[in-house]
Amino acid sequence: xxxxxxxxxxxxxxxxxxxxxxxxxxxxxxxxxxxxxxxxxxxxxxxxxxxxxxxxxxxxxxxxxxxxxxxxxxxxxxxxxxxxxxxxxxxxxxxxxxxxxxxxxxxxxxxxxxxxxxxxxxxxxxxxxxxxxxxxxxxxxxxxxxxxxxxxxxxxxxxxxxxxxxxxxxxxxxxxxxxxxxxxxxxxxxxxxxxxxxxxxxxxxxxxxxxxxxxxxxxxxxxxxxxxxxxxxxxxxxxxxxxxxxxxxxxxxxxxxxxxxxxxxxxxxxxxxxxxxxxxxxxxxxxxxxxxxxxxxxxxxxxxxxxxxxxxxxxxxxxxxxxxxxxxxxxxxxxxxxxxxxxxxxxxxxxxxxxxxxxxxxxxxxxxxxxxxxxxxxxxx
Amino acid sequence: xxxxxxxxxxxxxxxxxxxxxxxxxxxxxxxxxxxxxxxxxxxxxxxxxxxxxxxxxxxxxxxxxxxxxxxxxxxxxxxxxxxxxxxxxxxxxxxxxxxxxxxxxxxxxxxxxxxxxxxxxxxxxxxxxxxxxxxxxxxxxxxxxxxxxxxxxxxxxxxxxxxxxxxxxxxxxxxxxxxxxxxxxxxxxxxxxxxxxxxxxxxxxxxxxxxxxxxxxxxxxxxxxxxxxxxxxxxxxxxxxxxxxxxxxxxxxxxxxxxxxxxxxxxxxxxxxxxxxxxxxxxxxxxxxxxxxxxxxxxxxxxxxxxxxxxxxxxxxxxxxxxxxxxxxxxxxxxxxxxxxxxxxxxxxxxxxxxxxxxxxxxxxxxxxxxxxxxxxxxxxxxxxxxxxxxxxxxx
Numbered sequence: 142x143x144x145x146x147x148x149x150x151x152x153x154x155x156x157x158x159x160x161x162x163x164x165x166x167x168x169x170x171x172x173x174x175x176x177x178x179x180x181x182x183x184x185x186x187x188x189x190x191x192x193x194x195x196x197x198x199x200x201x202x203x204x205x206x207x208x209x210x211x212x213x214x215x216x217x218x219x220x221x222x223x224x225x226x227x228x229x230x231x232x233x234x235x236x237x238x239x240x241x242x243x244x245x246x247x248x249x250x251x252x253x254x255x256x257x258x259x260x261x262x263x264x265x266x267x268x269x270x271x272x273x274x275x276x277x278x279x280x281x282x283x284x285x286x287x288x289x290x291x292x293x294x295x296x297x298x299x300x301x302x303x304x305x306x307x308x309x310x311x312x313x314x315x316x317x318x319x320x321x322x323x324x325x326x327x328x329x330x331x332x333x334x335x336x337x338x339x340x341x342x343x344x345x346x347x348x349x350x351x352x353x354x355x356x357x358x359x360x361x362x363x364x365x366x367x368x369x370x371x372x373x374x375x376x377x378x379x380x381x382x383x384x385x386x387x388x389x390x391x392x393x394x395x396x397x398x399x400x401x402x403x404x405x406x407x408x409x410x411x412x413x414x415x416x417x418x419x420x421x422x423x424x425x426x427x428x429x430x431x432x433x434x435x436x437x438x439x440x441x442x443x444x445x446x447x448x449x450x451x452x453x454x455x456x457x458x459x460x461x462x463x464x465x466x467x468x469x470x471x472x473x474x475x476x477x478x479x480x481x482x483x484x485x486x487x488x489x490x491x492x493x494x495x496x497x498x499x500x501x502x503x504x505x506x507x508x509x510x511x512x513x514x515x516x517x518x519x520x521x522x
Numbered sequence: 523x524x525x526x527x528x529x530x531x532x533x534x535x536x537x538x539x540x541x542x543x544x545x546x547x548x549x550x551x552x553x554x555x556x557x558x559x560x561x562x563x564x565x566x567x568x569x570x571x572x573x574x575x576x577x578x579x580x581x582x583x584x585x586x587x588x589x590x591x592x593x594x595x596x597x598x599x600x601x602x603x604x605x606x607x608x609x610x611x612x613x614x615x616x617x618x619x620x621x622x623x624x625x626x627x628x629x630x631x632x633x634x635x636x637x638x639x640x641x642x643x644x645x646x647x648x649x650x651x652x653x654x655x656x657x658x659x660x661x662x663x664x665x666x667x668x669x670x671x672x673x674x675x676x677x678x679x680x681x682x683x684x685x686x687x688x689x690x691x692x693x694x695x696x697x698x699x700x701x702x703x704x705x706x707x708x709x710x711x712x713x714x715x716x717x718x719x720x721x722x723x724x725x726x727x728x729x730x731x732x733x734x735x736x737x738x739x740x741x742x743x744x745x746x747x748x749x750x751x752x753x754x755x756x757x758x759x760x761x762x763x764x765x766x767x768x769x770x771x772x773x774x775x776x777x778x779x780x781x782x783x784x785x786x787x788x789x790x791x792x793x794x795x796x797x798x799x800x801x802x803x804x805x806x807x808x809x810x811x812x813x814x815x816x817x818x819x820x821x822x823x824x825x826x827x828x829x830x831x832x833x834x835x836x837x838x839x840x841x842x843x844x845x846x847x848x849x850x851x852x853x854x855x856x857x858x859x860x861x862x863x864x865x866x867x868x869x870x871x872x873x874x875x876x877x878x879x880x881x882x883x884x885x886x887x888x889x890x891x892x893x894x895x896x897x898x899x900x901x902x903x904x905x906x907x908x909x910x911x912x913x914x915x916x917x918x
Contacts, residue, residue, distance in 0.1 A: 142526065142527060142528070142531070142594055142822060142826055143523060144525075144827075145523065146523055397916060397918075411916075411918040414909075417916075417918050418905070420912065420916055420918065421911040424911060425838050425911075428838060429817065429842070430816075432817075432823060433812075433819065435819065435823075436525065436819050438523075439524075439525045455811075455815050455816075458809075458812055459815075459816050504805075507808045507809060508801075510808050510811075510812065511804045511805070516811075517788070517798065518785045518798075520785070521785055522782060522785035522786060522788075
């Protein structure tokens with residue numbers, strides 16, 4: 142058993158941190174999120190240069206075959222730096238293609254940083270159940286026609302291709318009958334409406350009207366998309382856990398510093414026990430979340446599907462609880478400053494809160510944890 | 523990062539499992555699994571079986587009878603013992619007084635006491651807390667005045683766990699009241715049969731005789747029973763606090779209790795279906811299980827930094843460990859509902875069948891719940907642990 146990261150993993154993380162500290166500071170980020178596109182081409186180019194786009198991609202596509210554990214440190218740094226570039230969306234999109242096989246040319250361009258992806262999965266009625274899909278994929282000639290509406294597609298407008306989930310058969314309650322497609326964002330019938338998110342990212346509403354696709358747009362097998370979707374979402378949830386830990390590290394450090402420097406009643410406020418114990422509680426939450434993010438990363442690539450689901454759901458639930466507690470308390474301990482736009486911790490709080498709602502909230506993952514084999518006892522007392 | 527046990531560690535676990543399968547007496551296992559009360563002989567019997575195998579004090583240096591196991595192996599041993607439902611090896615001798623003796627006692631004391639502790643020839647208890655010295659332990663008032671080759675000890679200790687069975691007590695006593703309170707304390711080993719010692723039971727809220735008051739009335743203790751230097755006792759007590767404390771999280775035990783809770787909730791029904799199928803109850807159990815997974819990983823992270831020692835990280839493990847132990851008992855009581863009310867101490871002692879009827883597994887659980895409120899109070903209350911985190915880790 143070994144909890145240390147190897148030198149290569151550490152180097153990737155260090156390079157990212159140096160870049161964030163130098164070129165992606167809070168003021169720079171503020172300008173980016175208020176810009177027209179909400180992202181920075183220069184930042185993206187640097188991420189590609191640093192090898193971040195190649196890291197999680199298969200060697201066959203020019204990537205580095207990075208594992209979820211390799212990605213743990215990367216995501217922590219992006220969380221710490223509140224990076225709003227379309228990295229997570231692209232990596233998650235690439236995960237669909239890697240899991241299903243095929244589309245090598247696209248993956249190669251993703252690895253080199255010349256293509257961005259986004260995942261158009263959720264719909265207005267689906268809430269956290271990603272099989273609850275109303276978008277239809279109707280067979281037509283050699284290919285398919287897609288119709289439907291996708292909501293809160295993170296970085297949808299910044300992507301070149303969308304991963305779209307659609308129903309080729311079955312009802313919304315079923316996991317059978319789901320097909321996955323790689324859709325060029327500029328395909329006829331695709332319209333993308335870009336908007337800002339509360340946590341500084343961009344997202345889009347995507348409408349699909351009579352979108353005609355060739356058979357080669359299919360990811361994996363027709364009607365058999367669920368195992369790929371389910372596995373990709375677990376991978377994404379594990380990455381978000383890591384990002385949250387990075388954001389919590391940052392907000393925790395900022396709060397601790399504030400407690401040591403802010404003076405009231407003639408003493409640093411960190412001398413007051415009510416605040417000290419709150420900080421100790423935040424520390425405990427953070428360490429539990431860190432443990433679970435590590436566990437999730439270790440299992441996110443696992444072939445043992447039940448174990449993967451169980452572990453990732455446990456982690457996403459636990460990290461979600463910690464994200465809410467640590468975020469809220471950090472704001473509280475900062476007092477009035479905590480509720481201003483000028484404080485980085487306030488932005489970490491917003492990001493943490495939205496991570497907790499992305500790819501399944503606490504309740505969703507507890508329900509999923511219960512549904513896995515291993516929850517019910519195997520023996521009677 | 524690799525979260526798997528190595529092949530050697532897996533083989534070690536199998537060896538341990540085989541030992542437990544073949545050596546743990548079924549009657550002891552049943553008592554522990556079903557939350558019945560252990561008698562003195564139950565503890566001693568199991569300790570001697572383990573001592574016979576040479577595993578009674580895994581953390582000790584090999585020269586004193588330790589096993590030479592790594593921290594991970596020691597964790598596996600504790601985890602497997604908890605899983606198999608062994609009685610505990612009581613900590614007062616092996617884990618509490620022995621490390622102090624090894625570090626600070628003279629050669630003669632080491633040669634005499636350590637083998638006896640290892641083999642459970644003496645039952646040890648702890649004389650730290652006093653009526654006026656709980657969380658503020660250093661304010662203790664029990665005095666030891668020098669009189670030739672003896673100390674004359676006067677005062678009162680309290681919360682002395684299982685002191686009614688004890689042969690020996692290790693005490694913090696005041697030998698100098700003219701200096702700062704931490705600087706006038708000494709570490710004394712006292713034979714419980716010495717004239718002037720009175721043990722009075724404190725009956726806990728579950729009516730169990732688990733702790734005691736110990737009174738000292740002009741008790742003559744040979745100076746040769748002083749450990750280390752006079753007035754250095756506080757340093758020794760603090761040394762103890764940094765020692766072998768990852769077990770404090772009791773993750774292994776809580777994993778066994780989680781399984782028990784689930785089995786219990788499958789036997790209980792709600793509107794015709796097993797209680798564990800009720801979404802609201804299942805969510806509570808799942809939340810607890812997830813917290814336990816997180817704590818176990820955290821313990822392993824701390825253990826894997828072998829050499830550094832748990833240090834103040836142990837405070838976090840104690841807080842979470844005790845909270846989860848309490849939540850488990852709380853859910854057990856919730857699971858059995860009105861069956862929590864019948865109370866039958868004779869059944870809990872194993873001396874009579876359950877007079878209240880109903881599920882035998884349910885009978886001890888309310889008492890267990892009430893008893894376990896102690897876990898967030900003893901060993902440094904959870905509030906004290908948060909003070910330690912604040913000062914030692916956060917630097918506030």
